[in-house]
Amino acid sequence: MRLLQSGIVILMLVACKASGELLGVTDEEYATQPPVFHFDDYDTCMMLKKKLYCYVNFELKPTNREKPSPVWNTIEKVSSKKIHYRHDLLRHFICVPTTCPKITVLNETDPKFKMEVGACLSEKYQYLGLKGEVTEIACKTSIYTHQTDHVDYIVLGILVTYMLWVTFASLYDLCKRYDTPENYKTFATSSAGTMITAFSVPSNWTKLKSENKSPAAEKLKCVQGIRVYMTFLVILVHTLLSVTGSPIANTKFIEEANDRKDLLGEFSKRGVYILSFHFMMSTWMLIVSMLARADRKEPLTIDFIVKSIIKRYVRLISVLLVIIGLFATWFRQLPYGPLWIGPCEEAERCRQNWWTNVLFIQTWVNRYYMCHIVSWYIGVEMQFYIISLVLITLLIKMGRSKIPYVICVLLILSILGAFWDHYRHGYPSSLAANPEDVYRLQFNKQPQWHDHFSSFIGNFSGSLLGILFGYILYMYGRQRIFTSSIHEYIWWVLSVGTLTVVASLPFFVDVDRSPATSALWVALTRPLFAFGIGILILGMSEGLGGVIKWACEWSPTYYLAKLSYTVYIGHPILQHIRIGLMRHPVHIDEVTMIIILLADIAAAFIFALLLTLLFEMPFNELANMMFRTKRISESDKKK
Incomplete structure (x- = not known):
């Protein structure tokens, strides 16, 4: 509660700065x-x-x-x-x-x-x-702008059939729970039982409430809190965009805010760097698991790579398919008001380009007509995962001592590549925040959004730093890195100091005074942010951080973090619906923004809970079960 109250106060203080005058x-x-x-x-x-x-x-x-x-x-x-x-x-x-x-x-x-x-x-x-x-x-001339067609009914039929199966699995699992613990355990470990419990809401709820108490998980418990707070920031930016991208009654408020720099406004234009954390943690966990696998003398083969990709694909695609299916069909059938055009355009994009999302190539093919625009992150993350999987396998086979040197070289190359890509286009360091570009979310039709925001080369540094930090934690995690008070001071400077510089430097230095300085700042912000977060995590894993560590390890964040993927992929559909159902221009002020933000966060996590229990967890368990069965059969053959 203290954390929530503090957050609201900070938001109000920051937002209240957005009051100025239109000169002249x-x-x-x-x-x-x-x-x-x-x-x-x-x-x-x-x-x-x-x-x-x-x-x-x-x-x-x-x-x-x-x-x-x-x-x-x-x-x-x-x-x-x-x-x-x-x-x-x-x-x-x-x-x-x-x-x-x-x-x-x-x-x-x-x-x-x-x-x-x-x-x-x-x-x-x-x-x-x-x-x-x-x-x-x-x-x-009608409340409903589209007639239902065969695609709508196919998607509806699939969803209804699936929900009937989930209902059956849940009820059957509940009935079995009234049996003796021994009989239930026998049922749950049988072939049919594992299939049923995988889709059972009560079983998935039990798993969702469980907590990993292993030493490795406890060491990185702070990551879950960071993940949740980063998710809050993502929703914050999308809420700002969804509000300013819709008709505004008091346009003067938006124009006054744009006439001056404030933390929220600047963050919405530059805050893409926070996603470096998610790219970093993906490869961080990947290299730790692969190094542990190598130490167990388990082979890192092509078969392992293929299975890992399939497992990752199944986990990501299940929820993504549900969202795309809803966008392309029944999303457009809601009784929208005057702002029916936006939802209908999104539905049309998903009908035409759904396949690019399924193949995770939406940032490369038809990118200006991307279905479910926030899915760019999922596509890039999957691309990084595949590349990192192959790269780490090769480096471990070459000798793990070479990993930090190779990664540092690749990191430098990625920064140079991001610099050159930005410099040759002559873009400013921030995304366009012109009301005319934001209105109806037309900014994604501009090349800068794709070249700067969702580019492969621009975001690659986060994944590379994840490999580096994961390697450091695995190889040296059994011994303390920050052993003295001087080391602790250095840790504060390298972590919180670096993050502060990334967030605040554009307030004090004109980073856009030339195309070169703009490109340099853009190329450095994401690796600097990932570096600062990585150092922060290493320090907190050793007990440093004080109130920051307490906030990041606050117990509710552990459970909320399990919903982070479905929150990210699911919350935009709720914001689209909120806009589509509007009947008049919104009058915006600081208090209204905070209320809308809190409502968006609450709705996002409730919706995410349903997506997680009904889709993400069942298919994730299905992939685990498939490969687990295969491993058992292979070990039986050796016997």
């Missing part, structure tokens, strides 16, 4: 502008006999260009900054029969309809010395 424009002048976003009453419109509700992009112009009105001068002044909204481009959602009753054609495909809507809106703003034309229009 008074509040009175700002208020004379037509609203950038406007919603007519959607539900009332849908009750009309001749219902027609339209999303309209209406580009304003002065009625008299030689003597423009004061309102137009204000619009030009406010819109001149790219970090402001375009106030000359109105995004209005109108009920045509009530807002424009004089229109004679109620058919969006008719060119005359577009002209008449433009004339109607021009008449509306004539008193301000403004006119305009419609540049984009999309209409709906």
